[in-house]
Amino acid sequence: MAFKEKPSVYLVTRPSVDWESVAIFFQDEDVPPIPDTIRAGDDESAAVVEISARMCYMSYGRGRRDITDFINNLLSSKDGSVFEHVNYGFVITGVSRSLTHELVRHRAGFAYSQRSQRYVDETEGTFVVPPALxxxxxxxxxxxxxxxxxxxxxxxxxxxxxxxxxxxxxxxxxxxxxxxxxxxxxxxxxxxxxATETKIFVTANVRALRHFFEMRGAVYADWEIRYLAIEMLKIMREEAPLLFGDFTITDLPDGTQIAEPQYSKV
Ligand SMILES: Cc1cc2nc3c(=O)[nH]c(=O)nc-3n(C[C@H](O)[C@H](O)[C@H](O)COP(=O)(O)OP(=O)(O)OC[C@H]3O[C@@H](n4cnc5c(N)ncnc54)[C@H](O)[C@@H]3O)c2cc1C
Incomplete structure (x- = not known):
């Protein structure tokens, strides 16, 4: 019998942009070439949001001071659907079956593949210790x-x-x-x-992830899933700061943390 005390989270898939195709689209539509501001450094997530959002008004190359303003404006005006174009995939291990039962309740914008207890033998069982213990x-x-x-x-x-x-x-x-x-x-x-340990592959878009972090990062959430949500949020803040940078993480006296977004459910 083995014990796991903390989950392991691996970010395994991320969005990418085919810039050559985007350039051809701009040329075909006779809109200005790609402004540098669309390319927000190495992180292509913001570019996906900008390219999709600008489709609505065909406003490529116009307006806004910088990409941060642009994204925050979408978040504050709750134009959430454009964030559905940006997907990330996580492999998560060292979590309990009770955690994944809560996790899979998040339906919209999530995809799951979980280790089967019918195909995989549990004789050498591994168990997850609840944080309080x-x-x-x-x-x-x-x-x-x-x-x-x-x-x-x-x-x-x-x-x-x-x-x-x-x-x-x-x-x-x-x-x-x-x-x-x-x-x-x-x-x-x-x-x-x-408490039986399980492993799960989770893909979610940014709109769904933000909702998950808000609900499961809140003080009301179970400590185990809250810890996982905040670990995933920390990864996403590094990965896509423009899309997750408005979340604040706070230490509580009980040794746990909570996460709160500036822009609630978009
Ligand atoms: C602290 C906490 C305690 C909880 N306790 C319980 C409990 O005791 N019992 C229990 O059963 N669950 C409980 N839950 C689970 C909770 O009720 C939700 O099922 C779960 O958090 C997923 O949220 P969601 O439905 O908003 O997410 P998603 O399924 O990802 O949906 C995201 C959003 O899409 C929209 N949406 C999705 N599906 C539909 C639909 N069919 N129709 C209309 N709009 C839709 C809604 O706006 C929804 O908020 C708890 C959750 C938390 C965070």
């Missing part, structure tokens, strides 16, 4: 012992169920051995707790 938390020792005992017991029951079903489940019910293994695991997983 981390060993460095004062007074967590007794609660942690209770958790460890419950997880040991669940893990042992899972193994015993797998063994019992290996013995008893008739082979002739299944055409393929893989289907039989799946049937065994899908039954045995009924005793696995919410």
């Amino acid at each position: 981390l060993k460095n938390r004062k007074g967590a020792e007794t609660a942690r012992e209770i958790l460890d005992e419950a997880l040991q017991s669940a893990s042992a029951s899972y193994k015993k169920l797998v063994e019992a079903l290996e013995e008893s489940l008739p082979r002739d019910l299944f055409e393929l051995n893989t289907d039989r293994r799946k049937a065994i695991r899908q039954a045995a997983r009924s005793v696995l707790p919410n």
Whole structure:
């Protein structure tokens, strides 16, 4: 039995612009060449937002002082749909099944692929320790012992169920051995707790991500998903500061953090 205390977050996909195609489009439409301001440094996310937003008025090359003004104006006027063109993909590991159950409630603009408990064996189970029970938390020792005992017991029951079903489940019910293994695991997983570790690939657009960070970065959110949301936000603030730079992260006396945007749900 192994424990995970913190999630790992990997940003694995990001937007890119085909500048040659954009230039041809501008030429075909007889609009001015790409202004430097559209290219906001190496981060192409703001350029995607600007190119899509300017489509509405065919206003390429006109107006605004700088790209920051342009983006903040979209955020403050809640022109949220243009942020849907910018997508990022994350691999997330070391999170509990209870966290991912909350995560997948975020429907609009999100895509998920999660490790299956039917295909993947959980005999060598890994479990996620809820933040309140981390060993460095004062007074967590007794609660942690209770958790460890419950997880040991669940893990042992899972193994015993797998063994019992290996013995008893008739082979002739299944055409393929893989289907039989799946049937065994899908039954045995009924005793696995919410703390069971899982891995998930999450793709989301900027509008959806901002909403997720606002809801799950709030003080009302569960500590585990709040920690994850803020870790993802920190990555996004580095990656696309113009699109996430209005969020403030604050330390709380209980050792956790919260995140609040200047521009609420767009
Ligand atoms: C602190 C906290 C506590 C919670 N407690 C509970 C709980 O006890 N029980 C529970 O069931 N859930 C609970 N939730 C989950 C919550 O109700 C939402 O399901 C979840 O946060 C996803 O939010 P969302 O629907 O806004 O997001 P998304 O599904 O990503 O939707 C984003 C936005 O798109 C729009 N939208 C999406 N789908 C529709 C639709 N079908 N029709 C109209 N508009 C739509 C809405 O404006 C929505 O806000 C909790 C969430 C938080 C943050």
